[in-house]
Amino acid sequence: MNSLEPSLPSETMMPRLLSQRPRSYWDNVLASAVRPWAVKISVAYLVALSLLAVLIPFIANSRPYTVVVSAHNSMQAKRLYPLFRSLTRLDLIVLVWAGVVVWCVLHQWLTRKESDLVRRRQRRWRVMILAAFAAIALTTLIGIFRHNVLDVTNYTRLVAEGKAHGAIFAPIKWGYADMEPLRRDLINKMPMPGHPLGTDGQGRDVLARLLWSARVAMSVGFVSQIIALVIGVFCGAVDGYFSGIVDLLFMRFVEAVEAIPTLILILIFVATFGRNIMAIMVILGVTGWTGYARFVRAEFLRLRSLDYVAAARAAGLPLWRVLFRYMLPNGITPVLVSASFGFAGAVTIESGLSFLGVGVRPPTASWGQMLNEAGNPATVFRWWEAIGPGLAIFLTVMAFNVIGQALRDAIDPHGEAL
Amino acid sequence: MLNYIIRRLLLMIPTLFIMSFMLFAIVRFAPGLAHPGAGGTTGKLNSRQAQKEQELEIKRRLHLVDRFGHPISVPMQYWLWVRDIAEGHFGMSYQYDEPVLTLIAQRLPVTITLNLIATVIIYIIAVPGGMLAAVQRGRWFDRGFGFLTLALYSLPSIWVGSMLLGFLANPQFLDWFPAAGIHTTDTSHMTYFQYLGDYCYHIALPLVCYVYGGFAVLSKQVRAAMLDNMRQDYVRTARAKGVGNWTLTVRHIFRNSLLPLITISAGVLPGLLAGSVIVEQIFSIRGMGALAYKATFGHDLPVLQMVGLVGGIIGLLADLITDLCYAVADPRVSYE
Numbered sequence: 001m002n003s004l005e006p007s008l009p010s011e012t013m014m015p016r017l018l019s020q021r022p023r024s025y026w027d028n029v030l031a032s033a034v035r036p037w038a039v040k041i042s043v044a045y046l047v048a049l050s051l052l053a054v055l056i057p058f059i060a061n062s063r064p065y066t067v068v069v070s071a072h073n074s075m076q077a078k079r080l081y082p083l084f085r086s087l088t089r090l091d092l093i094v095l096v097w098a099g100v101v102v103w104c105v106l107h108q109w110l111t112r113k114e115s116d117l118v119r120r121r122q123r124r125w126r127v128m129i130l131a132a133f134a135a136i137a138l139t140t141l142i143g144i145f146r147h148n149v150l151d152v153t154n155y156t157r158l159v160a161e162g163k164a165h166g167a168i169f170a171p172i173k174w175g176y177a178d179m180e181p182l183r184r185d186l187i188n189k190m191p192m193p194g195h196p197l198g199t200d201g202q203g204r205d206v207l208a209r210l211l212w213s214a215r216v217a218m219s220v221g222f223v224s225q226i227i228a229l230v231i232g233v234f235c236g237a238v239d240g241y242f243s244g245i246v247d248l249l250f251m252r253f254v255e256a257v258e259a260i261p262t263l264i265l266i267l268i269f270v271a272t273f274g275r276n277i278m279a280i281m282v283i284l285g286v287t288g289w290t291g292y293a294r295f296v297r298a299e300f301l302r303l304r305s306l307d308y309v310a311a312a313r314a315a316g317l318p319l320w321r322v323l324f325r326y327m328l329p330n331g332i333t334p335v336l337v338s339a340s341f342g343f344a345g346a347v348t349i350e351s352g353l354s355f356l357g358v359g360v361r362p363p364t365a366s367w368g369q370m371l372n373e374a375g376n377p378a379t380v381f382r383w384w385e386a387i388g389p390g391l392a393i394f395l396t397v398m399a400f401n402v403i404g405q406a407l408r409d410a411i412d413p414h415g416e417a418l
Numbered sequence: 419m420l421n422y423i424i425r426r427l428l429l430m431i432p433t434l435f436i437m438s439f440m441l442f443a444i445v446r447f448a449p450g451l452a453h454p455g456a457g458g459t460t461g462k463l464n465s466r467q468a469q470k471e472q473e474l475e476i477k478r479r480l481h482l483v484d485r486f487g488h489p490i491s492v493p494m495q496y497w498l499w500v501r502d503i504a505e506g507h508f509g510m511s512y513q514y515d516e517p518v519l520t521l522i523a524q525r526l527p528v529t530i531t532l533n534l535i536a537t538v539i540i541y542i543i544a545v546p547g548g549m550l551a552a553v554q555r556g557r558w559f560d561r562g563f564g565f566l567t568l569a570l571y572s573l574p575s576i577w578v579g580s581m582l583l584g585f586l587a588n589p590q591f592l593d594w595f596p597a598a599g600i601h602t603t604d605t606s607h608m609t610y611f612q613y614l615g616d617y618c619y620h621i622a623l624p625l626v627c628y629v630y631g632g633f634a635v636l637s638k639q640v641r642a643a644m645l646d647n648m649r650q651d652y653v654r655t656a657r658a659k660g661v662g663n664w665t666l667t668v669r670h671i672f673r674n675s676l677l678p679l680i681t682i683s684a685g686v687l688p689g690l691l692a693g694s695v696i697v698e699q700i701f702s703i704r705g706m707g708a709l710a711y712k713a714t715f716g717h718d719l720p721v722l723q724m725v726g727l728v729g730g731i732i733g734l735l736a737d738l739i740t741d742l743c744y745a746v747a748d749p750r751v752s753y754e
Contacts, residue, residue, distance in 0.1 A: 249432065256437035259733035260726050261692035264707075267714045268441070268722045272448040348574055352696055355576040358714055371580050381584035381591070390577030398572035405568065 029333060033403070033410040042399035049396065053215040054098040057091045058083070060172035060208040064155050067167040083170065086151040092142050094215070100135040104128055174205035176212035177363040191384055198384040200373055209365035210388045216354075216366040217396060220281055221346040225339055227285025232292025233335065237323050239293065240300025240331075247297075254290045262287065266349065270358050277360045280353060284346050291338045299331030333411055340404030344397040351393050367393050419745065426741055430734060437730045438503075442496050445719045503727075509720035513713065518724045521709060526728065528600065529698070529705035532621060533690040536628035540686065544633045545679070548640025553667060555645060563637075571634035575627050575693055579700035582623045595623050598702035627697045632686050639682050643675035650674075680743045688733040 033039060052059070063082035071077045107127045114120045156173060158164040179187075179202050187203040189195065197206035239250045257265070269283040303309060304327070312322045353359035354368030362369065367389035374386035477483045481498040484490055490498070502509070508518035551563040587595040596602075600620045605613055647653065648671055656670050695707035702708075706725055713721040 252429070252432040253436050255433045255734075255737070256440060256730070259433070259437060259688070259737070260441075260730040261688050261695075261733065263692040263695045264710050264722070264726050264729050267695065267710050268444055268719075268726050271714045271717055271719060271722055272444055344572070351574060352576055355696065356699060356711060356714075368576060371576050374580060375584070381588050383581075383584060386577070386580050386584060390574065390581065393574045393577060394569075394572055397574065398569060401568055401572050 025333065029336075029407065029410045033406040036406060038402050039406045042402045045395065045399050046403075049214050050098075050218055052211060053218040054094055056212055056215055057087055057175075059170055060175060060205075060211050061170040062155070062173060062175045062178040063151060063153075064167040064169045067155055067159070067164050069158065069164045070162070079166075082151055082153070082155060086149045088148045089142055089146050092146060093139050094219075096138045096142070097135055100131045104131050172205070172208050172211070174208040176209050176365040177204065178208070179203035188380075188382065197388055198382070200370075200382065200385050201375075201380075204363075206370070206385050206388060209370055210367075210392060212365040213367045213370065213389065213392070216277065216360055216364065217347050217350060217393075220277065220284065220350040221343045223281040224284035224288065224346045224350075225342050227282060228289040228342060229292055229335070229339060231285070232289035233296050233328070233332070235289070236293035236296030237300055237328060237331075240297035241304055241323055241327070243301065243304075251297075254293055257287070258290050263349070263352065266353065267358070270353070275358050275361070277364070280350060280359060284349060288342060288346065291342060292335055295334045295338050296331055299334060300327060303327050303331055337404050337408045337411065340400050340407060344400035344404070347393065347396050347400070351389075422745055423742065426738065430738060433734060434731070437734075438500060438727060439496060441723050441726050441730075442499055445723045446492070446495065448719060508724045511713075511721045512718045513716040513721070514718075518721050521721060522706070522724060522728060525704060525706045525709045528703065529691070529694050529707060532600075532624065532628065532703070532705065533687060533694065535621070536625055536632065536690055537683070537686055539625065539629050540632040540636055541679075543629075544636035545640055547633070548637040549644055549667065549672060551637070551641045552644030552648070560641075563641075567634040567638050570630045571638075573630065575631065575696055576700070578630065579623075579627045579697060582626060583700060587623060596620050600703055624697050624701045624703060627700070628690055628693065631693070632690065636679070636682060636686065639678055640675065643678040644671055647671045647674045677744065677748055680740060680747060683736070683740060687736045688729070691729050691732065 034043065058065075061083050063086055065083050066079060066081050068077060068079050104127060108124065111120055111123065155164065155167060155169075159167050186195070186199055188201050189199045191198045195205050195207070197210065200206055200209070235250065239247050265287050266283055269287065270279070273279050273283070309322060309327060312326050317326075350359060351366065351368030351371070354366040355372045356368075357372060359368055360366045370389040371386055374383070374389075375381045474483065474487060478485060481490055481495050481502075506519060508522070510516070511518050511521055514521060547563065551560045554560045582595075583597060585591045587593065587597040596619065601613070601616050602608075602620075605616065608616065653666065653671060656666055661670065691706070693707075694705060695711055697703070698705045698707035699711050706729070710722060710725045712718070713725070
């Protein structure tokens with residue numbers, strides 16, 4: 001069905017094909033994985049969710065992009081930019097890194113037709129290193145010079161009372177923690193005009209919180225899986241290459257980590273190292289690497305007996321270079337599958353932890369926490385607050401699972417397991 | 419065969435060792451070890467001398483110092499900790515001021531019973547489902563089934579639990595099921611069968627939460643195993659000699675597909691144990707998961723450590739039993 005091995009072209013076709021960029025194994029896998037419409041929808045959904053996670057301060061915010069405050073209390077009329085002024089450090093750092101990723105992807109896409117492979121690869125590396133340096137430098141600068149501004153002015157009321165005009169508000173006029181303190185009648189309300197998904201027990205807009213939660217879910221999934229990936233790939237590679245007694249002991253270690261029920265292991269870490277979003281990311285990474293290690297180990301066990309590895313060793317290359325520059329690119333593909341399922345698992349576990357009350361701290365919004373706040377269901381059950389986050393977790397996890405399954409089918413068309 | 423069993427058992431020893439050391443190390447190097455509750459004394463002490471005495475006593479009980487107050491090396495601490503566990507001293511809970519062993523002995527049966535019932539139900543509904551999907555391969559039933567299993571696999575149990583509780587056990591909507599616990603508060607007047615009925619009534623919703631995820635995983639495995647066997651030569655032979663469709667599916671293919679099902683059973687149980695933290699929290703069931711949850715909030719490290727250890731040992735045992743079953747069930751696989 002999916003022919004992954006490129007068929008050998010006949011002699012007459014060779015010149016034309018050589019002028020094209022050769023399709024690598026990766027290209028083939030990705031091309032055949034993305035073919036089904038379900039995968040296309042999933043990818044689109046996840047891209048949209050990532051964009052939402054980055055741009056959310058500009059979408060759901062109680063402060064207007066710009067507003068003219070009228071003259072009062074001996075003050076001049078003045079044009080302010082409250083939304084930009086109150087962007088937090090985190091917002092800016094996320095924006096910087098997202099910008100860097102977009103830059104790298106754009107660069108890849110723009111140079112995709114370049115025929116000189118070596119030059120292309122060099123340029124690609126140069127761009128990526130430059131981008132990483134730029135991002136780190138900017139992050140440091142933000143960390144030093146930017147201070148979070150707490151702006152408690154109620155601009156909606158200012159505009160309503162005629163003390164300000166010319167305000168341009170974000171599409172959703174509430175942030176994740178904005179309540180309506182003087183309006184008791186707007187607490188705990190079902191969907192209505194103005195609050196399309198209703199309000200929660202503290203008068204906060206459910207839709208705004210739902211959208212803000214995407215940031216927590218995506219960042220926890222992303223960072224934790226990168227940590228898990230680094231640990232897992234490194235351990236699996238070393239283990240698979242050396243095998244023997246190292247392998248025997250290391251696999252016992254993996255078994256030991258896997259034997260303890262995941263959530264209980266995570267709870268132990270949470271109880272020990274405290275609970276905040278950074279700790280959750282690290283903990284999910286530190287407990288979730290075994291799958292990667294198994295996959296990479298299996299690949300390396302297969303690869304280590306191949307001739308090109310022996311040739312690389314015989315040529316006197318250092319071991320790390322053989323492992324990570326020669327063997328890893330050939331053994332990394334199954335890890336994509338694992339990463340996809342791992343991301344889904346991280347989103348589930350993060351929401352579970354937040355649901356239990358040991359995840360992100362309030363008032364930061366997270367889907368799990370919203371489900372938790374939807375009520376002690378036995379007494380008050382705010383279904384309007386429960387349906388959205390649950391659906392969001394479900395769709396996100398499902399999207400990752402669909403992609404993971406498609407990748408697995410593309411890599412191994414005969415395997416049928418979930 | 420005997421060799422294989424012995425080797426398998428020997429391999430378990432280092433795993434057990436590493437796991438216990440990991441749990442020991444996490445808690446040993448955590449901040450706040452010499453917690454006042456650690457010694458199991460609740461009385462208030464006023465004089466500085468008495469406080470020092472108590473601290474020393476706590477350290478002694480945790481094997482941080484020997485009885486003369488000299489510090490003990492970490493490997494020796496670990497050894498003493500293991501010896502304590504072997505003797506049945508699991509330490510004292512900070513929160514409840516009770517031995518951890520008592521707490522676990524109270525809670526473990528609740529969780530294990532629920533999980534076993536869930537596992538049985540999973541097998542009962544997943545096996546026919548997977549078989550049907552395999553037989554109908556490529557037709558609408560199979561496609562719908564594939565989508566359904568993927569969707570069920572992705573459904574977060576926190577959502578399912580909240581919605582079930584919110585809509586079906588809530589006076590606001592449908593008050594059909596009890597909202598908490600595994601039996602009515604007062605069961606003294608009930609006959610045995612009434613009690614059993616009461617129990618089933620209470621665990622219905624939690625069971626749904628346990629079952630649907632495992633159903634997705636297992637039925638997918640059944641389908642894969644069936645399809646794998648359908649490609650084999652012996653199926654063609656059987657068909658050629660005139661074996662009927664039904665007999666072929668049930669007697670020939672299904673029997674040979676049973677092996678992977680044994681393997682997966684090990685994966686189901688630890689997964690359910692981890693899931694029990696959330697399900698027990700939603701439905702207010704006082705089991706191991708709820709114990710771990712409360713302990714997390716109370717910084718009750720000895721309890722968490724032991725819950726982790728017990729969970730880990732159950733996981734390892736499930737693994738072991740699976741491997742042994744596999745070895746017994748499949749004479750084609752040779753183990754030297």
